[in-house]
Amino acid sequence: MGNITIKDIAKICNVGIGTVSRAINDDPGINEKTKERILKVIKECGYVPNNSARNLKLSDSNTIALLVKGIENQFFQGMFGYFQQELEKIKYSFLVQAVTEEQDEISVALELAKEKKLKGIIFLGGLIDHADERLKYIGIPYILCTVALNKDAPERHCSSVSIDDEKESFNAVNYLCKMGHKKIAMLTGRETDYAVGRLRQEGYMRALKANGIEFDPRLVRFMKDDIPEYTIENGYAVTKELLESGLEFTALYIISDVVAFGAYKAILESGKRIPEDYSVMGFDGLDVGNYYHPSLTTVKQPSFDMVCKSIELLVNEIAGEENHQKVFLPAELLERDSVKKLK
Amino acid sequence: MGNITIKDIAKICNVGIGTVSRAINDDPGINEKTKERILKVIKECGYVPNNSARNLKLSDSNTIALLVKGIENQFFQGMFGYFQQELEKIKYSFLVQAVTEEQDEISVALELAKEKKLKGIIFLGGLIDHADERLKYIGIPYILCTVALNKDAPERHCSSVSIDDEKESFNAVNYLCKMGHKKIAMLTGRETDYAVGRLRQEGYMRALKANGIEFDPRLVRFMKDDIPEYTIENGYAVTKELLESGLEFTALYIISDVVAFGAYKAILESGKRIPEDYSVMGFDGLDVGNYYHPSLTTVKQPSFDMVCKSIELLVNEIAGEENHQKVFLPAELLERDSVKKLK
DNA sequence: TTGAAAGCGCTAACAA
DNA sequence: TTGTTAGCGCTTTCAA
Helix, strand or coil, X not given: CCCCCHHHHHHHHCCCHHHHHHHHCCCCCCCHHHHHHHHHHXXXXXCCCCHHHHHHHCCCCCEEEEEEECCCCHHHHHHXXXXXXXHHXXXXXXXXXXXXXXXXXXXXXXXXXXXXXXXXXXXXXXXXXXXXXXXXXXCCCEEEECCCCCCCCCCCCCEEEEECXXXXXXXXXXXXXXXXXXXXXXXXCCCCCCCHHHHHHHHHHHHHHHCCCCCCHHHEEECCCCCCCCCHHHHHHHHHHHHHCCCCCCEEEECCHHHHHHHHHHHHHCCCCCCCCCEEECCECCXXXXXXXXXXXEEECCHHHHHHHHHHHHHHXXXXXXXXXXXXXXXXXXXXXXXXXXX | CCCCCHHHHHHHHCCCHHHHHHHHCCCCCCCHHHHHHHHHHHHHHCCCCCHHHHHHHCCCCCEEEEEEECCCCHHHHHHHHHHHHHHHHCCCEEEEEXXXXXXXXXXXXXXXXXXXXXCEEEEECCCCCCCCHHHHHXXXXXXXXXXXXXXXXXXXXXXXXXXXXXXXXXXXHHHHHHCCCCCEEEEECCCCCCCHHHHHHHHHHHHHHHCCCCCCHHHEEECCCCCCCCCHHHHHXXXXXXXXXXXXXXXXXXXXXXXXXXHHHHHHHCCCCCCCCCEEECCECCHHHHHCCCCCEEEECCHHHHHHHHHHHXXXXXXXXXXXXXXXXXXXXXXXXXXXXXX
């Protein structure tokens, strides 16, 4: 019996469907008594309005959607709550749409925008190295959040919010150098990666140079192609290889915290200690890093600020602002216990 | 210009809207040439069909929805892929809908069922201790997956798939006893919990009894009320208190792996070792437990089997089967490195 | 192989 | 304060 419609309710209550609609939608121009009576019947019948019909009719919603490519990404997950909370403050409703690895986020965005009559879209992840011209058909404001911006990347016709990957990576490695490390290995993205992985590697190389350290390509290790990219499994496998190579190093700089946790396992399992034998530095600033032993020193991405800035830019654009901005927010080095100072 | 409709396309192509619809939907009864021509125009115009209109018109879909309460739950996340893959095999489309802590999963289910004309719903998490009579209005088959079934819980008018929490918990603690442990502490759910926490605690107590060990209530610790329930933070806080209490114990049995990771931190931070000073046993069987040091001995819930069985029951019900079943699947004890054999 | 038209369930404008 | 009605964009008969 899932097929009761507004018509049935109207009939039962002996009113017009317009009146039922008014009761449902808290319309001011309705008699309290009538409303109560209708609501009572609705409850008794278990009537639920059909959202498709509603969306179809409504000329616009007040909804902003968050399109997440990589919903399992812990760093992203930490941001959902912030989005929800901040969007609620300014009276937008909020919708999270997960996009799988295989799905095309542009198609999803296009469809969703129409179906839900969205006011705006925030892309979280994905869209890395292609600007798709179909985006121009989207017809509503959208913004890219936490998307690594390769300098060679195609120009986009929208605003974006991210960190400056090259610079923050430089700072991280520079910190390791200042702590006395001279042999610093790095775990980065896949060898073919031209986004985050490349940018952070560039920062690494610049920091070495600035500290007069010669770059040793053997100390840079790429995520394996046959394992999902930024995972604990991949970190474990790559670190194990690095350790077995017999190459000397005192610090290991890793492109993401999750990968670093895999490195922890490989190091500890080999009988070595952190940070006594190897210092480890991560990137992202996941809370869970506090709960590893020793707690992970890392670069914390300003997720809350990124959320706020993204919303601000998007809302401005919804309000008519036409200038697109590329905003880079500063990250923060979190000194915890996994890096040792060398004399 | 996000407002192109099927009508516009029809006009441009000089055909009826019916023909455009046929082109979009791969309808057999359409001339190949016409179809190509229309598809070309559609692409050029960036036309995207409106799903609301489509859903409204369609008399039924072929979609099964997964309603997840607690999308951040790692154990659940591990199941998404399985659902996707298994549902695809039998040609159902698949939809994940996250339900937040505050949302009412029944309302969400009711709305979604109508909006998307669903064939069936799988509830993952939530719905623990209340059977809501509104569910009878849902009008389509649904099933409860991984929901702890308290024996006192209200009778439900649907099938369910889960493990036998009491029994598996008994096995886990019995194993610790067989390994020579006599002082076994337990970390369980909140003190007010009447679902998983209570059931697993009952298993714990029965195992102690079966092994002639006297129950010491001081060794049972509940998740703190001011911290999200099954989290690493809570595990850390509770374990820290337990350690500081000075109570003696050689093994710590923990209601969930994630909570156990928090316990790891508290133990290691206090200068003690696992398993030399304290053996630790988790519950769930998360892969990530392999990457802690030492790897976590735990009870693995048969997530893949649970997915398959849930789908099987649901599909049978969609096909007309009327008997509801409560299925309990066996869990598996994963012996890894965090439990030491005492002489 | 095609076009015209009905109607899915709802909201909102208009009339009463 | 209420009922009636047009029409949102689509699919699917029915007739041509």
